[in-house]
Amino acid sequence: MTLSLFFQHLANGISLGSLYALIAIGYTMVYGILRLINFAHGDIVMLGSYIAFYGVVMFFLPWWVSFPLAILLTGVVGIIIERTAYKPLREVPRINLFTSAVAVSFLLENLGLVIFGARPKGFHRPPVMDTVLYIGGAAVVSYTPIIILTALVLFGGLMFVVHRTKVGMAMRALSKDIETTGLMGVNTDQVITFSFALGSALAAAGGILWAIKFPQIQPLMGVMPGLKAFIAAVLGGIGDITGALIGGFLLGIAEIMLVAFMPNLAGYRDAFAYSILILLLLFRPTGIMGEMEPEKV
Amino acid sequence: MPTKKLFVPLLVIGLIASLVTACQPTPAAKETPAPAETAAAGEETTPEEVVIGVYEPLTGAFAAGGEFTMQGVNLAYKQKPKVLGVPIKLVVVDNRSDKAEAATAMARLINQEGAIAVVGSYGSSLSMAGGEVAEKAGIPVMGCSPTNPLVTQGKDYYFRACFIxxxxxxxxxxxxxxxxxxxxxxxxxxxxxxxxxxxxxxxxxxxxxxxxxxxxxxxxxxxxxxxxxxxxxxxxxxxxxxxxxxxxxxxxxxxxxxxxxxxxxxxxxxxxxxxxxxxxxxxxxxxxxxxxxxxxHYHPDAELSPASKPFVEAFEAEYGERPSAFAALGYDAYMLTIDAIERANSFDPAAIRDAMAATKNFPGVTGTISMDENGDAVKTAVILTVENGKFKYLTTVSP
CATH class of the missing domain: 3.40.50.2300 (Response regulator)
Structure with a gap:
């Protein structure tokens, strides 16, 4: 393998990994606070990309209006989901909440099939994200740096919110103990709702960027990214935002490199991703960043 | 908590939604004669209707292919809603682009709906899954566009309207x-x-x-x-x-x-x-x-048989667009099935099977179709390209 080919693979891997990372940080944040594996996260990714798609195609909005609007609207959908499907179940055993999350996932997928139709739709890339650049012999489409940059900026923003703001402080407190935090005068419901809105907005951003990289959207498009992001989150130590970012990049690069070095295994790359998950759970159940008493959020 | 009440309706909506997608294109199941009864029906007791089943991917990854095929099947059904003077009931089942679902769909068409013949499916893997079931039940199937040779190999009851x-x-x-x-x-x-x-x-x-x-x-x-x-x-x-x-x-x-x-x-x-x-x-x-x-298999610009032109006109009148290869194959598969029933002059699945196997020089819209010993259509292929955002006909290749 020549050096330039290696760089090409690395660029492809980072590009894919940044998408996993972006979806994983929203996933892991919700887990950190509620200890809820929000199985519907991948379907919220799908919803975000569809809203952005219809904003451009049906309402003729320019992409720089449609995309932020889609992120905002998906955040609102996140609030509705939390209020109807998760909040009423907060006092009951956690398994019920988990089941409810699976139900929401199927609900969104099937609503998507009915409303949007089963046939895939072509997502239009904004022209600025559609030119090919050559960096050191590797062909890179201009959306790649934009995706990586967006992932890092949103990660930085999330870190700022969690560690530097009042609501972030409440989020961190909540992740330790919901009841006590409530007794301290924090409106826990509001904080949880806010986290969901934030998580869903991040998912929407991930979905839009996903659709820019792979310009084909369909109602079941969120399933695979959702699972991969979940693996990335576990890889990094579920509940840890930095871990999710690292896990996402690692998974993306590992997937591409597996195919690059062992082309015969190209058909098995998903099996590879899941094998990583199993091995990790066997040998380091807390993930890369996780401690034995995982620090949440 | 008032929101708690909302949860149940929400779940119900979800359930309905999944049901809707599962059986959307399927008409409500009615009492239909079982295949055995239909088969026994001689000249004196003509059945009120006969069931022809269709299984196609209407959701999932191949939904587009399934939809196209259905356009052709529906048009053919509209033109020939009766066979041997008996009204046909067309039962369409979605196999959801899934191999396991395809086998279930076929079993449902045969056991529950009482189909005497089945048309479908887009996707070779789906057809192979359904073919196992049909073979065991002894119901003839006319494939529209599954091109893998294994679909018909070793199967007495699977035929197809397409090349391999x-x-x-x-x-x-x-x-x-x-x-x-x-x-x-x-x-x-x-x-x-x-x-x-x-x-x-x-x-x-x-x-x-x-x-x-x-x-x-x-x-x-x-x-x-x-x-x-x-x-x-x-x-x-x-x-x-x-x-x-x-x-x-x-x-x-x-x-x-x-x-x-x-x-x-x-x-x-x-x-x-x-x-x-x-x-x-x-x-x-x-x-x-x-x-x-x-x-x-086909392009409207390529005149593959005398039946091609009238089909394009009828199709455009019906749907306001030009037919795709899969629509044309869906049309041919349905017409081949009807042709076999007419030649068999019987609703007995085994007799229909024999008539299908004997198909010779059938004027299909995708070319003149004869069945070879495996039950595969021997016919021409066309080569297309994409030019200015449209499929363009390049040339025709004969076997």
Missing amino acids: DPFQGRVMAKYAVEELGVKKVAIIQDVAQDYSVGLAAFFRKAFIELTGDASGIVSFTSYQTGDQDFTAQLGATLAAKPDAIFAPGYFAEAALLAKQARELGFKGPILGGDAYEAPELIEIGGDAVEGIIFST
Whole structure:
């Protein structure tokens, strides 16, 4: 393998990994606070990309209006989901909440099939994200740096919110103990709702960027990214935002490199991703960043 | 908590939604005569109606292919709603682009709906799954567009209106070598699809036969249905500097693959098979699929038989658009089934099967169809390209 080919693979891997990372940080944040594996996260990714798609195609909005609007609207959908499907179940055993999350996932997928139709739709890339650049012999489409940059900026923003703001402080407190935090005068419901809105907005951003990289959207498009992001989150130590970012990049690069070095295994790359998950759970159940008493959020 | 009450209705809505998608295109099941009764029906007791089943992917990855096929089947049904003077009840079941569902759909058509013959399905893997069930039950099936040879091999009751992949692979290899002057080719197959694996292998064989040079296949890699990232495969593939890429997958993956190949700087021709034909290929692929070349069964510009022209006119009047190859094959598959029932002059599945096997020079809209000993149609292929965002007819290739 020549050096330039290696760089090409690395660029492809980072590009894919940044998408996993972006979806994983929203996933892991919700887990950190509620200890809820929000199985519907991948379907919220799908919803975000569809809203952005219809904003451009049906309402003729320019992409720089449609995309932020889609992120905002998906955040609102996140609030509705939390209020109807998760909040009423907060006092009951956690398994019920988990089941409810699976139900929401199927609900969104099937609503998507009915409303949007089963046939895939072509997502239009904004022209600025559609030119090919050559960096050191590797062909890179201009959306790649934009995706990586967006992932890092949103990660930085999330870190700022969690560690530097009042609501972030409440989020961190909540992740330790919901009841006590409530007794301290924090409106826990509001904080949880806010986290969901934030998580869903991040998912929407991930979905839009996903659709820019792979310009084909369909109602079941969120399933695979959702699972991969979940693996990335576990890889990094579920509940840890930095871990999710690292896990996402690692998974993306590992997937591409597996195919690059062992082309015969190209058909098995998903099996590879899941094998990583199993091995990790066997040998380091807390993930890369996780401690034995995982620090949440 | 008032919101608690909302949860139950929400779940109910979800349940209904999934039910709707599961059985959307299926008319409500009515009392229908069981196949045995129908078969026993002689001249004196003509049945009130006969059931012809259709199983197609109406949701999932192949939904576009299934929808096209249904356009053709529905048009044919509209033109011939009766056979031997008895009204036909067309029962359509969605196999959801899923192998397990395809077997279930077939079992449902035979056992619950009492179909005496079945039409379908788009997708070789789906047809193979359904074929096992039909074979056991002894119900004849007319495939529209499954092209993998294994669909009919060793099956007495499975027939098809389309050509098969050894022919299609040879057509494309010949075109690549003789018309495009390709010397080095890279193959990328969808390892999860029998269609793709088969077509890739037949293309490879034909290409080596034509060039006499096994090293002409510079790269042979795989991906899986539903994959969206092909950059890893393409990186290695393009490093081998092929003149052309043969990627016999389905349209959804093919569009993304073409896009990524162009982004990585590949300028040569991209070749494929009949599963490329869907508007999504162009809609998703955009400029990247311009100049793509693939073989398929039919194009409205190619007059393949006397039946072609009236079909195009009827189709345009019905749907306001030009027919795709899959619509044409759906039409032919239904008409072949009716033709077999008429020639058998009976509703007995075994007699229909024998009549299907004896089909000779049937004037189908996709060409003149005769069945060979395996139950495969022997007929011409057309080669198409994409030009200015439209499928364009290049040439016709005879067997």
